[in-house]
Amino acid sequence: MVRKTISIDENLFLELEKEGVLSNFKNFSDLVSSSLRNTVEYMKKENYRKQIAQMASDPLVQNDIDEIQNDFKYADGELNAF
Numbered sequence: 848m849v850r851k852t853i854s855i856d857e858n859l860f861l862e863l864e865k866e867g868v869l870s871n872f873k874n875f876s877d878l879v880s881s882s883l884r885n886t887v888e889y890m891k892k893e894n895y896r897k898q899i900a901q902m903a904s905d906p907l908v909q910n911d912i913d914e915i916q917n918d919f920k921y922a923d924g925e926l927n928a929f
Contacts, residue, residue: 853879863878
């Protein structure tokens, strides 16, 4: 476990108390750890989404997609093969 000191905006802390968020955790450290875990998961998904978007604009990847679509155009029913 790593120990860190944090500062939190007083209004945010009061809102956490008002909404009962603090009562859902055994201590403040659990709340912070849970929130950071959620942030990491969100960032992983966001980074993955950005990588996919980057790949979609890569000419080599787009060429591969075009080739695959062409190879399967009859099987996919995109053209009337008969």
